[in-house]
Each structure stands twice: as C-alpha cells, then as structure tokens.
Amino acid sequence: MALTLMKGSEAIAEAAIRAGARFFFGYPITPQTEIPEYMSARMPEVGGCFLQAESEVAAINMVYGAAGTGERVITSSSSPGISLKQEGISYCAGAQLPCVILNVMRGGPGLGNIQASQGDYFQGVKGGGNGDYHLLTYAPSSVQEAIDIMMFAFEKAEKYRMPVLFLADGIIAQMMEPVEMPEMVDFKVDPEKKPWACTGWKPGDDPAKRATINSLYINTEDLAVHNDRLQAVYAEASANEQLWENYKTEDAEFVIAAFGTVARIAKSAIDELREMGVKAGLFRPISVWPFPYTHLAETVCREGVKAVLDVEVNEGQMIEDVKLAINGAKPVEFLGHCGSQFPTTEEIKNKILAMKEGK
Numbered sequence: 296m297a298l299t300l301m302k303g304s305e306a307i308a309e310a311a312i313r314a315g316a317r318f319f320f321g322y323p324i325t326p327q328t329e330i331p332e333y334m335s336a337r338m339p340e341v342g343g344c345f346l347q348a349e350s351e352v353a354a355i356n357m358v359y360g361a362a363g364t365g366e367r368v369i370t371s372s373s374s375p376g377i378s379l380k381q382e383g384i385s386y387c388a389g390a391q392l393p394c395v396i397l398n399v400m401r402g403g404p405g406l407g408n409i410q411a412s413q414g415d416y417f418q419g420v421k422g423g424g425n426g427d428y429h430l431l432t433y434a435p436s437s438v439q440e441a442i443d444i445m446m447f448a449f450e451k452a453e454k455y456r457m458p459v460l461f462l463a464d465g466i467i468a469q470m471m472e473p474v475e476m477p478e479m480v481d482f483k484v485d486p487e488k489k490p491w492a493c494t495g496w497k498p499g500d501d502p503a504k505r506a507t508i509n510s511l512y513i514n515t516e517d518l519a520v521h522n523d524r525l526q527a528v529y530a531e532a533s534a535n536e537q538l539w540e541n542y543k544t545e546d547a548e549f550v551i552a553a554f555g556t557v558a559r560i561a562k563s564a565i566d567e568l569r570e571m572g573v574k575a576g577l578f579r580p581i582s583v584w585p586f587p588y589t590h591l592a593e594t595v596c597r598e599g600v601k602a603v604l605d606v607e608v609n610e611g612q613m614i615e616d617v618k619l620a621i622n623g624a625k626p627v628e629f630l631g632h633c634g635s636q637f638p639t640t641e642e643i644k645n646k647i648l649a650m651k652e653g654k
Contacts, residue, residue: 299475299476300474301471301474301476302469302470303468304330304468304469305333306441306442306472306474306476307330307441308329308371309333309476310445310446310476310477311445313478313480314367314448314480315367315449315480315481316369317341317342317366318343318344318358318361318366319338319346319368320348320358320361320368321347321351322347322348322349322353324351325373326410326468327372327397330397331345331347335347351376351380352379352382352383354370355383355384355387356383357370359383359386359387359390359392359508362392363390363506364484364493364494365484365493365494366484367393367482369397370395370396370397371398372399373399373400373465374401374402374414375401375403375406375407377398381423382425384396385422386510388424388429388430388458388510388525389428389510389521390508390509390510391456391525392456392508393452393456393457394459395445395448395449395459396459396460398415398463399463399464399465399468400462400465401465402634403415407635408634410635411465411466412608412609412633412634413554413612413613414608416462416554416612417612419432419584420432420586427522428457428525429457429532430460431451431459431532431582432461432462433459433581434580434581435463435467437467438467438470442477445461451532451536455531456491457528462555464555464557464608465635467556490506491508492506494506533585536582537582537586537587538580539580539591540579540581541576541577541579542562542565543565543569543576544576546576547576547600548599548601549574549600549602549603549604550600551565551578551604551643552578552604552605552613552617553577553579554579556637557606558577558579560638561577561643563640564641564643565577567644573647573651578590578591578594580613583613583616588616592622592624600625601626601651602650604629604630605629605630606631608633614629628646628650630642630643
C-alpha cells in the first residue's frame with residue numbers, strides 16, 4: 296500500500312469508517328474537533344449517519360441506542376466531554392453494548408487547556424462511571440498504531456460485548472504522519488451472530504428471541520448474577536487482550552515505563568543513553584486495560600535491572616499499575632508534568648543518569 300500523509304484525527308476517523316462504522320454521534324471540542332468535521336463529510340459518502348448532538352450527554356445516549364441494533368457505532372470527545380459521557384458509558388457497559396469511544400486527552404482538571412495531556416488515565420482504566428465495569432482501553436503512540444488498533448477494535452468490542460476506549464493524547468490527533476490505510480471492511484449486521492441486538496421483531500415471532508437492551512436490575516439477586524456474568528467476561532478479556540511493546544530491554548539496567556506519545560520521547564532518550572554506554576530500555580503498555588502486569592514484571596524483575604522510571608504527562612497515574620506489577624521487587628521513580636508540559640528527551644536522560652549515580 297502507498298503511504299499517505301494524514302492528520303491523526305482524520306486518519307483515525309477514516310480508519311473507523313473502513314472498519315465498518317456507519318454511525319457517528321459527537322460534539323465539537325478541541326483538540327478532537329477535526330474528527331466530527333471529517334465524519335460530517337465522509338459518513339454521507341458511505342451511506343452512514345453523522346449527527347452532531349446537542350451535548351456530549353446526548354451523543355453517548357445516541358451511541359447506546361444505535362449500538363443496541365448491532366451496528367458499529369463510534370463517538371469522540373476530549374477530556375471534559377468524556378467526563379460528561381461517563382453515565383452513558385456506564386450504561387453501555389451495563390447493557391453490554393459494543394461501541395468505540397475516542398478520548399483525545401487535553402490538560403485538566405476542569406476545562407484545563409486545549410493542549411495534549413495524559414491526565415485521564417485513571418478515568419479510562421479505573422472506571423469513570425458508576426458500578427463495577429471495565430472498558431477495553433488502548434493507548435496508541437502513533438497515528439499508524441491508532442489506525443491499526445481501530446481495524447480490530449470493533450471486533451474486540453463485539454467479541455466481549457463491551458465498549459472500547461482509545462486513550463490518545465492530543466498530539467496523536469493533531470500531528471501529521473505518513474500512514475498506510477487499510478482496505479474497507481464489508482460489514483453488515485448478522486442477526487444470527489448477534490441475537491442480543493434489536494434487529495426487528497414482530498408479533499408471531501418466537502418471544503424468546505425478542506431482544507431487550509437493559510442495564511436496570513431491580514432485584515438484587517438478578518443484579519448479582521448480571522455482575523458475575525460481566526466479571527467473567529472481563530476476566531477472559533484480561534487474560535487474552537494484553538498488548539505491550541519492549542524496546543531494548545533485553546540487557547537494560549534501567550527500564551522506562553511510558554505510554555502514548557511520551558513513549559516516543561523516551562525512545563529518543565534511550566538511544567542517546569545507549570550511545571553514552573548506559574543500558575536503558577522501554578516497556579510500553581499498548582493496552583492499559585487490561586494492563587500487562589505479568590509482562591512488565593517479567594521485563595524488570597530479573598537480575599541486572601536496577602530501577603524503573605515511570606514517565607507520564609500527569610502527576611503519576613499509571614505509576615500505580617507499574618508498582619502493582621513490580622510489587623516492590625525494584626525501585627520505581629517518577630518523572631512527569633501536569634498542565635500539558637511534556638517531559639523532554641534531556642529531562643528523561645538526566646533523570647536516568649541521576650538514578651545511575653544514586654541521586
């Protein structure tokens with residue numbers, strides 16, 4: 296395939312369409328407004344539906360309704376908008392509705408700013424809405440990786456009947472990179488494969504086949520059974536859907552843990568450290584739920600690794616999962632900024648050098 300230079304937001308939107316998405320409901324908010332802009336022009340061309348809702352709350356509830364028919368549905372927003380969607384996201388999780396949600400993270404808390412951030416990690420992986428639920432959550436570090444993940448995101452959502460969340464910092468959406476776009480998927484709803492979906496029922500049909508989309512269980516025993524079923528699904532997803540990348544960790548004495556765009560900055564620092572004779576490497580979780588705990592432990596809990604440095608654009612959110620994985624076996628230090636200020640290559644390099652000197 297030929298490479299095409301595309302802006303991240305537009306490339307991700309096009310990938311969703313090529314993955315079979317034909318319904319988009321959203322609301323403009325920087326730095327992801329180009330996604331609904333692109334969808335507004337592109338969806339009619341492929342026979343899909345674009346609708347700018349009156350609010351983020353309305354958009355996620357439109358997702359709930361359309362996903363209930365078995366169609367591939369997507370919405371996008373940025374940090375404050377995703378906060379507004381949390382009730383609807385919890386409803387989608389409770390009703391076991393497959394859908395894809397894009398969070399292009401910006402600085403916070405509150406309205407914060409319109410620059411890139413990683414401050415929504417807790418919101419994404421710990422559950423921003425009510426109840427015990429999870430979302431399959433991916434943190435791409437490049438436009439191409441976001442495209443590649445999008446091409447299987449709906450399949451994963453449908454396999455486990457759970458929403459998929461993209462946790463992408465604003466740089467991913469705003470940067471331009473050469474990408475390879477995949478071929479269009481020929482997706483059509485198959486009622487036989489999705490008996491849970493509301494694809495049409497009329498009097499005289501088998502009542503047992505009448506689909507009902509619901510997240511309300513008044514009876515406590517019924518709700519307990521429903522939650523047990525959800526937890527079994529999450530356990531299966533957790534066992535099978537972990538994704539990660541190791542970069543020069545085979546002989547590393549210092550391992551950097553980072554996700555998203557920050558991991559690319561860390562790679563530059565690692566390359567410079569290697570030229571100086573310092574053995575550094577990177578562990579990058581691609582799925583942040585399920586977090587690859589065992590694989591991180593295997594990477595760092597071995598002879599030769601002296602310490603771990605967690606690097607993020609927040610005040611330390613993923614570091615909790617890093618520490619859980621390592622379980623005290625190695626020292627863990629943190630380097631990060633909030634307010635959308637990204638750690639520089641030089642800062643990361645100097646921090647590792649200081650750790651090497653025991654400072």
